[in-house]
Amino acid sequence: MRPGFLLGEVGNGLRRNFSMFVSVVLVTMVSLFFLGVGLLAQAQVNTAKGEWYDRVQVSIFLCTPDSTDAPGCAGGAVTPEQRDQVESDLQGLEPLVTEYFYESNEEAYERFTEQFRNSSALDSVPQESIPASFRVNLSDPSRYEVIRAAFEQAPGVDSVEDQREVVDRLFAFLGALSWGALALAVAMVVCAVLLISTTIRLTAWTRRRETAIQRMVGASAFSIHLPFILETVAAALLGAALAVALLWATVRFGISGFLSELLAGESGLVSLVGERDLWLITPFLVGGAILLAVVTAWMALLRHVRV
Amino acid sequence: MITMERVSLRYAKGDPWALEDVDLDVTRGEFCFVVGESGSGKSSLLRLVILEQRPTSGRVLVAGHDLGELAPRRVHLLRRQIGTVFQDFRLLSGKTVAQNVAYVLQVLGASRHEIKQRVPETLALVGLDGKGKRLPHELSGGEQQRVAIARAMVNKPPILLADEPTGNLDPDTSQDIVAILDRINRAGTTVVMATHDTTIVDRFRKRVVQLHDGVVVRDQAEGGYREVVAP
Numbered sequence: 001m002r003p004g005f006l007l008g009e010v011g012n013g014l015r016r017n018f019s020m021f022v023s024v025v026l027v028t029m030v031s032l033f034f035l036g037v038g039l040l041a042q043a044q045v046n047t048a049k050g051e052w053y054d055r056v057q058v059s060i061f062l063c064t065p066d067s068t069d070a071p072g073c074a075g076g077a078v079t080p081e082q083r084d085q086v087e088s089d090l091q092g093l094e095p096l097v098t099e100y101f102y103e104s105n106e107e108a109y110e111r112f113t114e115q116f117r118n119s120s121a122l123d124s125v126p127q128e129s130i131p132a133s134f135r136v137n138l139s140d141p142s143r144y145e146v147i148r149a150a151f152e153q154a155p156g157v158d159s160v161e162d163q164r165e166v167v168d169r170l171f172a173f174l175g176a177l178s179w180g181a182l183a184l185a186v187a188m189v190v191c192a193v194l195l196i197s198t199t200i201r202l203t204a205w206t207r208r209r210e211t212a213i214q215r216m217v218g219a220s221a222f223s224i225h226l227p228f229i230l231e232t233v234a235a236a237l238l239g240a241a242l243a244v245a246l247l248w249a250t251v252r253f254g255i256s257g258f259l260s261e262l263l264a265g266e267s268g269l270v271s272l273v274g275e276r277d278l279w280l281i282t283p284f285l286v287g288g289a290i291l292l293a294v295v296t297a298w299m300a301l302l303r304h305v306r307v
Numbered sequence: 308m309i310t311m312e313r314v315s316l317r318y319a320k321g322d323p324w325a326l327e328d329v330d331l332d333v334t335r336g337e338f339c340f341v342v343g344e345s346g347s348g349k350s351s352l353l354r355l356v357i358l359e360q361r362p363t364s365g366r367v368l369v370a371g372h373d374l375g376e377l378a379p380r381r382v383h384l385l386r387r388q389i390g391t392v393f394q395d396f397r398l399l400s401g402k403t404v405a406q407n408v409a410y411v412l413q414v415l416g417a418s419r420h421e422i423k424q425r426v427p428e429t430l431a432l433v434g435l436d437g438k439g440k441r442l443p444h445e446l447s448g449g450e451q452q453r454v455a456i457a458r459a460m461v462n463k464p465p466i467l468l469a470d471e472p473t474g475n476l477d478p479d480t481s482q483d484i485v486a487i488l489d490r491i492n493r494a495g496t497t498v499v500m501a502t503h504d505t506t507i508v509d510r511f512r513k514r515v516v517q518l519h520d521g522v523v524v525r526d527q528a529e530g531g532y533r534e535v536v537a538p
Binding site (some may be wrong): 001002005209210212213214215216217218219220221223307 | 357380383384385386387388389391397399410411413414415416418458462
């Protein structure tokens with residue numbers, strides 16, 4: 001079969017079964033999109049874990065007039081002396097404490113108002129209830145307990161928080177997202193397989209006369225099957241391209257844009273999956289789509305097209 | 308060209324035999340009518356030749372291939388040596404006459420040049436020159452069958468099988484169709500035609516193989532239909 005004729009046959013097939021073609025494109029797109037989301041979420045967990053842990057800080061929140069529960073806040077809001085004591089204790093903990101900075105009550109309130117600028121609850125929060133804090137970087141973040149033991153009961157200290165807990169919650173969420181997306185991807189792949197199989201059966205039926213003639217005149221099984229396979233691969237490739245475009249938009253505008261801005265505002269964490277991670281998984285998505293199309297189409301052809 | 312040795316066929320266990328102990332030898336360049344009433348096994352016999360069906364027992368040899376030993380992936384090579392014509396023409400309704408005939412060559416990977424040369428040649432052979440641009444529904448039944456013959460012959464196979472090719476045609480047109488098959492045969496192609504058209508068989512006086520309930524009951528050179536004797 002010459003390439004020109006083969007392409008003509010493929011084109012005719014696509015025109016005749018256009019709606020089925022579109023449905024295979026869409027179902028492939030959705031399944032690969034979920035697969036991509038799952039893979040990117042995994043990549044996020046794997047690549048960011050070390051870096052995030054290194055960058056997270058321990059926060060030592062100082063007492064506000066509202067904090068009464070903590071033993072160190074018995075005297076009400078933190079005094080300048082208590083604050084200086086905490087600072088000098090921190091200096092005494094070098095080299096475990098590699099760096100620290102002080103966020104004053106005004107700075108904290110400013111950040112808070114910026115972060116919740118769209119929330120109506122903001123008006124009811126007085127500036128005094130937003131605590132000042134020391135943000136502490138550790139040479140070994142796993143030794144957080146040392147800081148906690150040293151400052152938890154200290155006068156003027158309301159609480160000591162390890163940001164790793166926040167990050168761990170984020171990782172747990174990402175892990176769940178990843179597995180959820182992969183599970184959906186598997187379900188969608190099953191749909192894709194069934195749909196491709198049905199499409200082949202319908203296409204074979206609409207083209208039964210042509211295939212009967214091809215058999216009769218001695219076309220090989222391969223050349224009879226080839227147009228069907230190429231049509232399926234074309235649909236799968238288009239679906240894969242759309243899925244990659246959708247993932248790119250998600251990464252570009254959703255993660256690199258919106259989410260990283262949000263997280264950067266929250267904790268200074270900006271190491272998120274980016275376009276590079278997407279280009280790394282793209283060959284697998286496209287390769288997977290082609291493999292899925294070829295294998296499924298081949299199996300369906302063996303069942304539905306006699307050669 | 309076509310040899311059958313003690314060939315029997317039944318479609319399912321417990322079914323009656325569609326063919327039973329058939330011995331047949333059709334030599335190169337021969338024209339052979341296979342006659343018999345409906346259900347006598349004519350079509351089954353032709354199906355064995357193109358390997359649409361494998362026999363339950365016995366040996367079939369076609370154009371040098373022992374079909375029992377022919378691997379499924381090589382069946383297409385056998386079919387390239389056999390042209391086939393059916394009662395219902397089986398043309399592609401959306402393609403013109405020339406496109407229907409060219410389709411075979413395209414499927415088999417012939418060059419544009421070859422197609423340009425062979426299609427008009429073959430249409431002329433069946434008396435359809437000048438009608439290449441017509442669509443099948445614009446043609447009479449006889450003309451459609453000529454297109455089917457052209458399609459079967461465009462690849463120049465050494466064997467032509469025709470399964471009731473005149474079944475849908477009036478007597479005059481039928482004669483024209485068989486005259487074309489005769490002409491093709493005279494040019495060297497082995498022709499096997501299954502039919503129950505009495506007039507045709509009587510008129511052309513070719514070899515007649517008569518089947519009854521799957522058994523060959525007569526194999527006669529230059530026979531007629533009326534000489535058919537119920538066993």
